[in-house]
Amino acid sequence: MKKQLLFTIIFVLGLLLTTKAQTTEEMVAAIEKEGTENSQLEELAYQLMDFNGPRLVGTPEMKSAHDWAVNTYKSWGIDAENQQWGTWKGWQRGITHVDMVHPRVASLHATQLAWSPSAGKKGVTAELITLPTIQDSLAFAQWLPNVKGKIVMVSMMQPTGRPDDNWEEFATEASFKKMKEEREAMEKAWDENMKNTGYSSRTINKALEAAGAVAIAQSRWSRGFGANKIFSAGTDKIPVVDISLEGYGMLYRMVEHGAKPHIKIMAESKELGEVPTFNTIATIPGTELPDEYVILSAHFDSWDGATGATDNGTGTITMMEAARILKKLYPNPKRTILIGHWGSEEQGLNGSRAFVEDNPKIVEGLQALFNQDNGTGRVVRISGQGFLHAYDYLGRWLEAVPDAYKNEIETTFPGTPGGGGSDYASFVAAGAPAFSLSSLSWAYWNYTWHTNLDTYDKIVFDDVRNNAILTAILTYMACEDPVKTSREKAVLGIDPRTGEQREWPSQRSPTRKGGMD
Numbered sequence: 332m333k334k335q336l337l338f339t340i341i342f343v344l345g346l347l348l349t350t351k352a353q354t355t356e357e358m359v360a361a362i363e364k365e366g367t368e369n370s371q372l373e374e375l376a377y378q379l380m381d382f383n384g385p386r387l388v389g390t391p392e393m394k395s396a397h398d399w400a401v402n403t404y405k406s407w408g409i410d411a412e413n414q415q416w417g418t419w420k421g422w423q424r425g426i427t428h429v430d431m432v433h434p435r436v437a438s439l440h441a442t443q444l445a446w447s448p449s450a451g452k453k454g455v456t457a458e459l460i461t462l463p464t465i466q467d468s469l470a471f472a473q474w475l476p477n478v479k480g481k482i483v484m485v486s487m488m489q490p491t492g493r494p495d496d497n498w499e500e501f502a503t504e505a506s507f508k509k510m511k512e513e514r515e516a517m518e519k520a521w522d523e524n525m526k527n528t529g530y531s532s533r534t535i536n537k538a539l540e541a542a543g544a545v546a547i548a549q550s551r552w553s554r555g556f557g558a559n560k561i562f563s564a565g566t567d568k569i570p571v572v573d574i575s576l577e578g579y580g581m582l583y584r585m586v587e588h589g590a591k592p593h594i595k596i597m598a599e600s601k602e603l604g605e606v607p608t609f610n611t612i613a614t615i616p617g618t619e620l621p622d623e624y625v626i627l628s629a630h631f632d633s634w635d636g637a638t639g640a641t642d643n644g645t646g647t648i649t650m651m652e653a654a655r656i657l658k659k660l661y662p663n664p665k666r667t668i669l670i671g672h673w674g675s676e677e678q679g680l681n682g683s684r685a686f687v688e689d690n691p692k693i694v695e696g697l698q699a700l701f702n703q704d705n706g707t708g709r710v711v712r713i714s715g716q717g718f719l720h721a722y723d724y725l726g727r728w729l730e731a732v733p734d735a736y737k738n739e740i741e742t743t744f745p746g747t748p749g750g751g752g753s754d755y756a757s758f759v760a761a762g763a764p765a766f767s768l769s770s771l772s773w774a775y776w777n778y779t780w781h782t783n784l785d786t787y788d789k790i791v792f793d794d795v796r797n798n799a800i801l802t803a804i805l806t807y808m809a810c811e812d813p814v815k816t817s818r819e820k821a822v823l824g825i826d827p828r829t830g831e832q833r834e835w836p837s838q839r840s841p842t843r844k845g846g847m848d
């Protein structure tokens with residue numbers, strides 16, 4: 332026993348010494364080599380997106396993804412666990428199939444919205460109806476009984492399914508201008524009419540449900556070919572489906588022409604009661620300063636219109652890959668490396684806000700946090716988030732990064748603190764140095780963000796590889812830095828929009844029990 336212990340001590344000391352002996356240049360070169368020649372990104376993306384699928388909070392698929400992450404870390408020799416921070420409405424998506432059944436048969440591209448009630452075993456078949464042009468809320472209340480037994484179309488019909496860049500390429504200038512003016516006028520009239528009903532696009536579903544509608548059809552175009560945003564239903568009993576722009580436009584024109592189209596909605600989701608919800612936390616303990624932390628951060632949940640590949644599968648696999656590389660090349664970091672895969676970012680940064688609230692010691696010991704959550708692109712922007720001395724330490728760490736990974740990065744110092752948008756903001760609000768590694772867009776906002784097209788094929792692996800290597804180097808530098816980072820806050824300037832002095836965001840509590848109202 333004694334001999335064994337001695338061997339272990341000698342072995343650990345040896346490891347420490349070899350790590351110490353390594354220069355920064357050698358470590359950076361090793362990280363680059365491991366990240367390039369032994370990349371696990373494609374395999375991780377397959378496991379998370381294709382095999383596991385979307386990660387909507389409260390679904391069994393979210394839980395299985397958490398378990399997969401824990402097991403993957405363990406296979407790399409990294410400790411990891413799922414930490415419960417709250418509960419959520421349990422729900423599981425089922426088969427969605429929507430067809431026009433009258434006056435002819437056509438299968439539609441459509442999907443049930445998140446947490447939408449089921450359409451039952453037999454589905455719902457009914458005539459479609461559009462919202463009327465209405466003078467005021469009284470007139471709308473008088474019209475409402477018309478929805479009884481009907482499926483109500485609650486989105487504006489788009490005048491074109493072609494994205495603007497396609498018009499720009501092919502239309503005459505005059506025709507492009509005319510289309511935009513007409514569309515703007517339609518949108519304005521639609522919004523005014525919605526206001527006249529006394530409801531908003533958020534609240535009208537419940538009113539239609541209460542008046543006896545049997546289902547709701549929407550089409551939330553994302554201004555790209557075939558791309559729709561898929562959010563939550565907002566009803567208690569009747570199903571809500573999103574129909575592609577193409578199918579929705581056709582049905583809408585048929586209603587307007589008096590063709591009385593009927594559709595059949597199959598939507599076989601399951602309600603699963605109240606279920607626990609988690610963050611996955613992985614840790615590589617620090618050897619010299621174990622109570623100081625460098626956190627790799629990316630939300631783990633997604634919306635479920637597709638598989639959440641760029642929101643935030645790519646951020647997730649970036650952090651997992653960086654952790655894998657570091658564990659292999661830098662297994663005994665000076666400070667503790669913690670990887671946070673947060674739950675329910677999409678409903679208000681809930682997982683990370685809970686972590687900040689529950690772990691004041693870790694927040695206090697935070698050396699730096701790196702978050703990535705805006706798509707698959709190379710990192711091109713880093714802001715100092717309003718920390719006065721961020722320029723010193725972020726600048727120092729970036730110096731160690733080879734040009735190939737940083738020559739497109741624009742830095743802003745001291746910058747302004749992010750009030751939301753992603754999980755770094757939960758830490759910034761607590762005064763802790765947390766930063767966003769902000770990506771090149773790759774048409775994120777129109778094509779993949781919260782859409783039905785956010786899938787594996789949109790991942791640009793070379794860019795994600797860059798980001799994993801960049802993150803690993805920054806993490807190494809932040810761990811090794813001889814000094815703890817300063818949290819001194821810059822005096823914030825005047826907000827040009829409001830003309831008032833900007834204020835530092837304040838810490839907020841998460842929703843610990845979601846979707847159960």
Ligand SMILES: [Zn+2]
Pocket residue numbers: 630642643676704705753
């Ligand atoms: Zn996101």
